[in-house]
Amino acid sequence: YLVRKFFYLWAKKTFGQVLPSKARYFYDQKILQKTFGEWKEWWTVVRERKLSLRAASHYRHLLCNLIFEAWRAYVCQQQEKRNKYYVAESHAKNQKLLRAWQHWLAYVDVQRTKHRMQSVALAFRERSCLRVSWAVWRRHYQNCTGHKMNILALQHWAQSLQFRAWLQWRELYLYSQNEKETRAVTHHRHWELKRCMEAWLGYLHLHRAKKIQNELAQEHHRSRTVRQCFSGWWVLWQCRRRMHACQEDMEKLAARIALWRVSAHWKQHVVLGVEETQQCELAENHYKHHLLVRALLRVRWKRLW
Numbered sequence: 001y002l003v004r005k006f007f008y009l010w011a012k013k014t015f016g017q018v019l020p021s022k023a024r025y026f027y028d029q030k031i032l033q034k035t036f037g038e039w040k041e042w043w044t045v046v047r048e049r050k051l052s053l054r055a056a057s058h059y060r061h062l063l064c065n066l067i068f069e070a071w072r073a074y075v076c077q078q079q080e081k082r083n084k085y086y087v088a089e090s091h092a093k094n095q096k097l098l099r100a101w102q103h104w105l106a107y108v109d110v111q112r113t114k115h116r117m118q119s120v121a122l123a124f125r126e127r128s129c130l131r132v133s134w135a136v137w138r139r140h141y142q143n144c145t146g147h148k149m150n151i152l153a154l155q156h157w158a159q160s161l162q163f164r165a166w167l168q169w170r171e172l173y174l175y176s177q178n179e180k181e182t183r184a185v186t187h188h189r190h191w192e193l194k195r196c197m198e199a200w201l202g203y204l205h206l207h208r209a210k211k212i213q214n215e216l217a218q219e220h221h222r223s224r225t226v227r228q229c230f231s232g233w234w235v236l237w238q239c240r241r242r243m244h245a246c247q248e249d250m251e252k253l254a255a256r257i258a259l260w261r262v263s264a265h266w267k268q269h270v271v272l273g274v275e276e277t278q279q280c281e282l283a284e285n286h287y288k289h290h291l292l293v294r295a296l297l298r299v300r301w302k303r304l305w
Contacts, residue, residue, distance in 0.1 A: 020132075066243055
């Protein structure tokens with residue numbers, strides 16, 4: 001223990017406050033941090049590449065699904081249009097038949113009214129002829145039997161007066177006898193009518209309240225269904241508009257990329273052509289220079305020999 005203590009004191013005096021073990025441990029930690037940072041960057045790059053590939057495949061699959069859904073909706077719409085067209089044609093045929101039938105019924109009614117008016121006119125003519133003959137005969141009959149009729153009329157008038165007087169006396173007698181019973185019956189009838197009227201008014205108010213509630217419920221249901229259909233249609237329309245906008249942007253971007261690639265290939269081809277022409281020229285110059293040097297060397301050797 002004392003040796004370890006004096007060793008630590010000697011190490012602090014020689015190496016300072018930081019010991020070699022702590023420095024080595026700090027150095028190892030820093031190396032581990034750097035390696036872990038580099039490995040983490042490499043792992044993030046690989047993961048982002050995998051995620052981008054998965055996103056691209058998912059985007060292609062989504063585009064295919066959207067295109068298929070749009071095509072199926074278009075086919076369904078075309079089928080609905082054809083069905084509506086067939087229904088409209090059948091309805092137009094039925095309407096034409098109905099109009100023809102109505103015109104035929106109107107024509108038959110007009111013909112019937114004409115025949116009826118003709119028969120009525122003939123009957124009126126016959127009655128007018130009979131009325132004239134009847135008036136002539138009646139005048140003759142009145143002139144013959146006027147006196148007898150006056151006598152019979154006076155007798156009938158006297159008998160009618162006696163019968164009226166007897167009826168009035170009988171009514172007064174019956175009224176005096178049955179006055180109490182009639183009052184009770186009239187009171188009972190009034191009470192029953194009042195009770196029935198109150199029950200009928202209550203039923204009428206209840207029926208009106210139910211009718212108003214049903215109308216309000218139907219209006220609320222209609223407005224709700226219209227709102228839901230409009231919201232669904234609006235969302236679908238927004239999605240379709242966004243899809244068309246994205247498709248147009250992608251087409252523009254593809255056209256730009258294709259144009260950039262064509263221009264890059266063309267520039268590369270031009271640069272390669274220029275370099276090839278320059279290399280050909282340099283090769284021809286070098287070959288000519290080499291031939292010239294060899295010719296000069298041959299001439300020189302010949303002179304030396």
